[in-house]
Amino acid sequence: MDSLWHDLRPAQWPPLAADQEVDGVVVGGGLAGVSAALALASHGQRVALVEGGRLGQGASGRNAGFLLGGAADDFLTLAAARGRAVAEMMAKLAEENRRLVKTALGEAEGGSALEGVGSFALAVDRAEAEHLVRLGESLRELGYGAVPAEPEMAGPTLRQAGYLGGLFFPADGQLHPLRLLYALAAAAERLGASIYEATPVAAVSSDGKGVTVKTGRATVRAGVCILAVNADLARLFPPAGAWIRPARAQMLASRPLPRPVLNAPVYAGHGFRYFRQCADGRLLIGGFRNLAVEAETSWDLELNPLLQDRMERELALLAPDAEVERRWAGIMAFTPDHLPVVGALGPHLWSVGGFSGHGLALAPLLGRQVAEMALGRRRPYPALSPQRFAGDLEP
Ligand SMILES: Cc1cc2nc3c(=O)[nH]c(=O)nc-3n(C[C@H](O)[C@H](O)[C@H](O)COP(=O)(O)OP(=O)(O)OC[C@H]3O[C@@H](n4cnc5c(N)ncnc54)[C@H](O)[C@@H]3O)c2cc1C
Structure with missing residues (x-):
């Protein structure tokens, strides 16, 4: 069950056939791994991904x-749970990530792959609407663009579909995620990385001198290894079961529609619902995982009929004439x-890893940064360390 994006598969790489050092x-x-490989290669390392x-x-x-x-939780929610300094750090990291993504796409395609149209966060009830007002005030105080918005600004059918006001974030955008991934992979290969x-x-095992990575046919011996x-992660490194759990997410895509339904991607219900319209007119709907949290705690890439039906009803509210063309699921690490x-x-x-459903906003940058940490060129962030969940891990 491939996603819409998997129709684009420009390249194929061979399996590892012989031992390597x-x-x-x-x-x-x-995104995290390819970005890490690119960063290692850019520092002159011999790299295998x-x-x-x-x-x-x-x-x-x-x-x-x-x-x-x-980050996955919005600025106010994160500041309340982990403190304002951590929330500000995550906002800055995501901003830097956005610059990295724009540069990567710009280098690959003249910038055309990022649709820089902003994004909307809309409320589904009064309490969320009030929360978004407060969120906008806090973000504007820090100098981030967060403009009060009415549902009509996001699209002509959103108010009648039940959405309330919220925020417009002008700096956000939507993109074809595999174009970004392949752009980063091509850059890594140009610098000599083998994929x-x-x-x-x-x-995977590590000793005093390095790391041994065993695959079915061959073994890679390396000075550093990035998982x-x-x-x-918990399958390769069992202690990670203390901090990573799988969370499945469902998506569907319609056939192309001949008119604009959404002016920018929409995030609603505290991020549990999301919609966008692609440049070719297709509508994409995802989410509603909050209606089946237990069933969606899974490594299985199966469709969940309950959630797919719910998304199809949402599609009909946004565009009654839309027909579903593709359905898929994906696994996130929470x-x-x-x-x-x-x-x-x-x-x-x-x-x-562990982007908790928000990896496009962070994985390219943190993939690069973990490589810099492994090379001793950057200090780790205590707030993001694995030791916060497993204090006995030896760093
Ligand atoms: C339906 C859905 C919608 C989402 N929407 C958004 C969004 O709009 N914006 C956003 O910011 N984030 C979104 N996310 C989250 C985002 O996609 C992820 O956070 C991000 O892609 C994670 O990247 P990653 O490199 O950590 O993991 P992955 O992309 O999952 O890569 C991990 C790779 O490791 C490989 N692997 C695993 N085990 C092994 C092994 N033993 N040996 C070799 N290889 C192995 C896997 O095959 C996989 O290719 C969404 C996620 C889903 C599922």
């Missing part, structure tokens, strides 16, 4: 393509505090 090995070919299936077969090729600000697909890693395997986990798991062994 490199400076850095990255496990996982999503090992992906179990195809590049982008995980969440990075299945998401909604919203390029948003901040291997269809090569699942079975075991960027999303919700699969952490207990909804912040990513970036740091050392042990000697020479690093990890990046």
Whole structure:
């Protein structure tokens, strides 16, 4: 069950067939892993990236393509839970990530792949509407663009579909996530990184001198290893079960519609619902996971009929003549505090992930930064370290 984005598959890489010795090995070919491989290669390292299936077969090729600000929890929610300094840090990281993404896409395609149309956060009830008013005030005080918005600004049918006012974020955008991934992979290859697909890693072990990564056919020995395997982290590194849990998300896409239904991507119901219209007129709807949290705590890429029906009803409210063309699901990695986990798991062994459904906003940058940490060029963020969940891990 491929996503809409998987129709674009410009490249295919061979499996790893023979043992290798490199400076850095990255496990996982999503946005975080490919970005980490690019960063290692840009520092002159000999790099191998090992992906179990195809590049982008995980969440990075299945998401909604919203390029948003901040972290998974909004600024006010995060400030209340983890303190204002952490919330400000995450807002700055997402801003830097946005610049990185724009540069990566600009270099690849003259900037055309990022639809810089802003985004809307709309309320589904009065309490959320009041929360969004307060959120807008806080963000504007910090100098971020957050403009009060009415549902009509997002699209002609949104008020009658039940949405209330909220915020417009002019700096956000929407994109084709696999275009971004392939742009980063091409840049990594230009700098000499070797990419291997269809090569699942079975075991990783580190010792005083480096790391050994075992795949079915061959072994990679490296000075540093970065695990960027999303919700699969606990399978390769069992202590990560203390901080990573899988969360499935459902999506559907309509056939192209001949008119604008949405002026920009819309996030609503505290992010549990999201809609966008692609440049070719297709409407994409995702979310409603809050209606089936237990069933959606899964590694299985199955469709959930209850949630797919709910999304189809939402599609009919937005555009009664829209027909569903594609349905898919993807697996996200959630952490207990909804912040990513970036740091050392042990000697020479690093990890990046746990984006809690917000990885487009953070994975390209934090993938790059974990590589810089592994090379001793950047200090880890204590607020994002794995040790916050597993104090006995040796960094
Ligand atoms: C339906 C959906 C909608 C979303 N919408 C948005 C959005 O609009 N905006 C946003 O910011 N975020 C969104 N997200 C979240 C975002 O897609 C993720 O946070 C991000 O893509 C995670 O990137 P990653 O590189 O950590 O993981 P992934 O892209 O999942 O990459 C991990 C890779 O590791 C590989 N792997 C796993 N185990 C092994 C192994 N043993 N050996 C080798 N390889 C292995 C997998 O095959 C996979 O390719 C969405 C997610 C989903 C599922």
